[in-house]
Amino acid sequence: MAFMGEHTKARLILDYEDGRAALSEALPEFTSHPENFGSAGDLPIGALATVFRVKEAAQEKLWVKLSTIEVPDRVEVPPIAPDPGYEGPGVALASARISVPAAGRVNETVEIAFEGPSHGNPFTDVELHAYFSLDGVEIRVGGFYDGNGRYLVRFLPERPGQWQFRTESTARSLNGHAGTVRVEPGPARGAVRVAESFHFAYTDGEVYRPVGTTLYAWTHQSPELEKKTLETLATSPFTKVRMCVFPKGYIFNDNDPGLYPFERDDETWDTTHFNPRFFQHLEDRIRDLGALGIEADVILFHPYDRWGFQDLGAAADDRYLRYVVRRLAAIPNVWWSLANEYDFLTAKTSRDWERFAKIVTEEDHANHLLSIHNGTRVYDFSAQWATHCSLQKVDYYKSAELVEDLREKWGKPVIMDEIGYEGDLEYEWGNLSAQEVVRRVWETNLRGGYYTHGETYYHPEDVLWWAKGGELVGQSADRIAFLDKLVAESPTGRLEPLSLAGVPTPAGGVAGEYELHYYGYSQCRYVTVSVPEGRDAVIDIIDTWAMTTDTLPGTYSGRPRVELPARPFMAVRVRVNKAP
Missing domain, CATH: 1.10.3910 (SP0561-like)
Known part of the structure; x- marks a missing residue:
């Protein structure tokens, strides 16, 4: 007991x-x-x-x-091993019909399809891998069963060339296939990676800035609402969406989804039989985001669940992870989050999370970004598998103010993925003013971190953006776009925190070249800034709420005094001219 x-x-x-x-x-x-x-x-x-x-x-x-x-003690169901005798010796090796694309392109999904056996339970009986090789480098890619006798292997090539492949499988008809795929250069930027320790870039080297928003259950809504969400995203500043694989059951989330990840046996989920339609739908929505230039931060587990998906047992958890990662890993705009609020998932221990991370990294041949998100207990991001820190505020008031210390502690990019939501609910997590959200965003960015927005305004039909999507009704999104434009105009397209002696308010940019000074709640009548010796600079006064930029006439040197309108949420930009 x-x-x-x-x-x-x-x-x-x-x-x-x-x-x-x-x-x-x-x-x-x-x-x-x-x-x-x-x-x-x-x-x-x-x-x-x-x-x-x-x-x-x-x-x-x-x-x-x-x-x-x-x-009572938990009774664990043992894992199911693939069946080495799934097809008898009478079935010829490599006899399944195979479909190979005439050509693929760099940083785009290459899909090889097989028409194979469907008897028994192919989800558990059949194991399939393909090995892709080019110039002496071989990459192992897991395949999966897509229903109706159809098997798929998806590969995300990062180099052009004539890639060779071969297959191994417990099904004789899928085993021993070999061939080539010509991969040509293309315009796709590829998956996002960590760059310069604290930032991000696409595979091709282009700067990527996470400007996130939260849409936990948007793929579990009606087609009409999903379409409206995509239309809203198309005109938004967001470049990353946090979203769950499993449906969400929580306040304002009482509707049942149209599709579930598993087949149902009476009232029990049959976790040995996946529902390909569910995952095909998920893939389509992720690709829709990709077409908009948006990364899908895919949350693999979460605690807000009335269907039992948070507590399937170790064997089912592992089987699910291998399946979903194999399906999605070749899609360029995917990130992995092991969990939303991992510490609220009572059935899982630290050993489980480390095992899950091992499974994801083993199965993800494309090496997408991987992290985990906390409720009240921050995870130990020194874990080698964690590419970046994904954080919820752990203090009602302070969050952005901690970013510099967290960067120093972990030596990794810091994303405040739950900085607090703009809204009007009774719950402390969902009633920040737009001004406070914008303040936290500026503080986070100038301190060298990134952020994720969320919106939780009451809706009579429970269509809250943070969970279901639809339309944005708040005021912070436009101001986030305004800030991101200012960041994009820096020489590097990023901000580094700038430590200024005796100045408690944050500053960020490229030291001696491009500086943003933010004054938050302070209502200064004037401030003094510094220009590098022997240089001059253009100075802009920025109203972060009104979204205005007023450039002062002429240029300035030394330590000029800058007059401000004595109201909060002001900023000053210093653009240093190149040395003659």
């Missing part, structure tokens, strides 16, 4: 008389409102204690009481 603790789901605690009594004492505002159970019942009680700001002493008392309540 096992015992309850801070990682136990609230719903399970409420099933026990002693647990309900302990919970009622510690969190009466939760247990006295049954409507909370549906939206938050699957969260760990430790997370709810943080959300409801239970005092530390009361938490410790609760943990002691819960530690005396026994619960």
Whole structure:
């Protein structure tokens, strides 16, 4: 038997008389409102204690009481090994019909299709790999079953040339195929990679700036709403979307999706049979984002779930990960997030997350970016597999202010992926003013980090952008676009934090060339800036809320005093002229 603790789901605690009594004492505002159970019942009680700001002493008392309540041990279903005798010796090797493209292009998906067997359960019985080689370099790519006797191998080539391939499979008809694919140069920029320690670039070297937004469940909505979301994104500044694979069940997310990732056996998910239509739909939406120049930050697990997908068991989790990564890895505009709020997934331990990271890196031949997102406990981003830091604020007020310290601590790019949402809900995470969101965005960017926007304005039909998409109604998106334009105009297309002695407000840019100074809440009547000795500079006064840029007449040198209108959210840009 096992015992309850801070990682136990609230719903399970409420099933026990002693647990309900302990919970009622510690969190009466939760247990006295049954409507909370549906939206938050699957969260760990430790997370709810943080959300409801239970005092530390009361938490410790609760943990002691819960530690005396026994619960049944979890029974794990063992993994299913591929069947080496799936096709008998009477089936000729490499006899499945194969379709190879006449040519592919660099940084674009190359797909090889096979018409193969469909008896038994090809999802678990058949293992398929292809090995692509060019100039002595060989890349192993996992294949997958797409239903109706169709198998696919998808490859994302980063170099032109005559690529050779061969297949290995537990199905004789899929085993032993060989051929070539001519890959030609093309205009595609490729996958995004970490660049210069704290930033990002496409495979071809072009600068990439993550300007993110949050659309957790947008691919689980009606076709009409998905279309409207894409239309909105097409006119937005966003270059990255955080989105879940699994549907989301939480407040304002009560609708059931039209498709699920697994087949259903009565009331139980058959995790050995994937639903190809679900994944085809997901791929189509990711490609739609790619056509708009937007990266899909794909969240593989999340805790907001009334269907049981957060707790499938280790074997099912691993099988799902291999399947989804093999399907999506050859799509250029994919990132991986192991989880949204990983620490709220009570059934998973640190060993699970490390195992999941190993699976993703093994199966992703294209080496897409990979991270994990926290609820209240920041992950240890020193993990070798973590390419960047994906963070939620861990303080109601401070978040952006921590970016420089986090860069120094981890030595990796920092993305404040949940900096707080612009909205008008009663929940602290969803009621920031647009001015505060814009302030946090400026603070984050000038301190050397990146950010993700979200919008949570009440809607009578529960169509909130942060989950379902639709239309933007807030005021921060346009101002985020205004900031990104200023960043793009820097000599490097990026900002580095600039440390200025005695100046508490942030500055970022390229030292001695291009500087943005931001004054946030301060309402300065004037400020003094510095221009490198022997140089002169053009100075702009920027109203970050009104989105105006006023260039002062002439040029300035030394330490000029810059007059400001004594109101908050102002910035000054210093553009240093080249030395004569």
